[in-house]
Amino acid sequence: MARRNIIAGIDVGTTKVCTIIAEINENKDPEIIGIGTSPSTGLKKGMVVDIDDTVSSIEKAVVKAERMAGVELEAVFVGIAGSHISSNNSHGVVAVTGENKEITRNDIERVIEATKIISIPPEREIIHVLPREFIVDGCKDIKYPLGMSGVRLEAETHIVTGSVTSIQNLVKSVNQANLGVEGIVLQPLAASKAILSSSEKDLGVVLVDMGGGTTDIAIFKEGSIWYTSILPVGGDHVTSDIAVGMRTPMHNAERLKIQYGCASASLIDENEKIEVLDTCGKKSRTISRKLLCDIIEPRVDEIFTLVKQEIYKAGYEGLIPAGVVVTGGGSLLNGIPELASKKLGLPVRIGVPANIDSILEYLDGSIYDIGEGYTQFSEDNGAIFSTGVGLVHYGAETFEENSSLGDIEEDQVIKELFDKVGKWFRNIF
Incomplete structure (x- = not known):
């Protein structure tokens, strides 16, 4: 192989x-x-x-x-x-030891190791140490310091840990x-x-990966990942809302969400009808498709409200001109770009490999x-x-x-x- x-x-x-x-x-x-x-x-x-x-x-x-x-x-x-995933940004500094004070791979590895000297509980482990930028003798925004001259090398990293x-x-x-x-x-x-282009990551972009159990967020700026967060809400919560609101089995609620669901109820014709199974899964009844979407929209709105809060929490409001890229199974729901763009005040596209x-x-x-x-x-x-x-x-x-x-x-x-x-x-x- x-x-x-x-x-x-x-x-x-x-x-x-x-x-x-x-x-x-x-x-x-x-x-x-x-x-x-x-x-x-x-x-x-x-x-x-x-x-x-x-x-x-x-x-x-x-x-x-x-x-x-x-x-x-x-x-x-x-x-x-x-x-269980969490993250934070860290800083490290070392003296350059290479011949003629030229930065070597060893210097880069040492400064990365220095950023890992943070307090981590014994029940947690580092998954990633992701470089944001390097600083050489006070000169910032350096992406690749190998071979540069200097006496002091610093690194800003994004550290991801998990249980x-x-x-x-x-x-x-x-x-x-x-x-x-x-x-x-x-x-x-x-x-x-x-799914992200280099230009998007350079300008500043938010990636929103909508899964079944979680919604994952990553903010990129200047070509690097600067912030990550995992929200404990996803597509399964939308399905559960439908099952409760429509009094129908979960498997049928999932089918309704995928086949007829829309995150923006205003896009749906009020006269359109769909068939819904009862809780026993045997008999069906006719309801308005808009009623289904009226159940879906608040939950999706909640998810993007939380996304907006994370953007503000990270301090990147107004700093992501490339907008938002939504991907994952949850992004297949009709009306996601319209609702997300309205809620976040940013351009939104669906990310497909x-x-x-x-x-x-x-x-x-x-x-x-x-x-x-x-x-x-x-x-x-x-x-x-x-x-x-x-x-x-x-x-x-x-x-x-x-x-x-x-x-x-x-x-x-x-x-x-x-x-x-x-x-x-x-x-x-």
């Missing part, structure tokens, strides 16, 4: 599990050769609550992707989110599906690599199993693959031509998260 330079990513979400397999081409870019999805069971708000169910969901998605790609996976990059228990349970689930873990990657960071439409036609079924109904694939549905595609892009960035995706045992992963930060920087620089 290593000779074919295979990279794989698994997005283990609350609603779905998605496996993406890519082959690194001559230009060291990932070309997608396999996709597999499975309804997700065993997770709640992005965290594993039942390992056996999670393993089963992972196995189903992996088998589908392997069959399409014609390969057997050994190890994967795994996306992580959930309410050790949650990380271990996710890794254990992947290992029990007979896969090693090549790396743990924050989901909005992964998604950004698939490039060059993925051509492979969707080969998928064998639905995005989500929703009981008696299914959500079929279409061009617009590519947004549900943003994290998975981003994971293989992340893997491609850390790819070494002669390396193979070897297994990493469960009890090694937490220990090696620190080491992977250094490896990541060496690969980039």
Whole structure:
């Protein structure tokens, strides 16, 4: 498998599990050769609550992707989110020790290590140390200080941490599906690599990844990630509101949301009617489609109100001219761009990975199993693959031509998260 330079990513979400397999081409870019999805069971708000169910969901998605790609996976990059994720910005400073005071890779690694000297509870672990900028002798906004002259090197980083228990349970689930873990990657960071342009990240942009159990936020400025947050509310809450408000089973509420839902009720004709099953799932009644959307809109409005609060909390109001990019399964809901733009006062677009439409036609079924109904694939549905595609892009960035995706045992992963930060920087620089 290593000779074919295979990279794989698994997005283990609350609603779905998605496996993406890519082959690194001559230009060291990932070309997608396999996709597999499975309804997700065993997770709640992005965290594993039942390992056996999670393993089963992972196995189903992996088998589908392997069959399409014609390969057997050994190890994967795994996306992580959930309410246990937290982040903060940090600062580090070191004296330049290189010959003639020229900044070396060792100096860069030392200053990055210096930013990690922060108070972290024993039950939490560092997942990422992401550089925001470097400062050389007071000169700011430096992105790549290697080879520059100076006596004092500083770094501003964004540090992402997670619950050790949650990380271990996710890794254990992947290992029990007979896969090693090549790396743990924050989901909005992964998604950004698939759907955000360099110009958007330079100007200032907010990424909103709407999943089933959580909504993930990442703010980029000057080409780097400056702020992240995980909101404990997502598409499943919309489905629950429909089930309660319409007095219908959850699987039918999900079907109604996907087939007839709209986040902006004003866009819906009041005379349009739809059929709704009763709580027993046997008899149906006719209601106005606008009534359904009147139930959906307040919850989606709440989500983007929370997004707006996070933007203000981070201090970036008025500083994100590239606007907002919404992705993930929740972004498939009609009316999202209109409502989000009105609520945030910013331009909004739906983020879909490039060059993925051509492979969707080969998928064998639905995005989500929703009981008696299914959500079929279409061009617009590519947004549900943003994290998975981003994971293989992340893997491609850390790819070494002669390396193979070897297994990493469960009890090694937490220990090696620190080491992977250094490896990541060496690969980039």
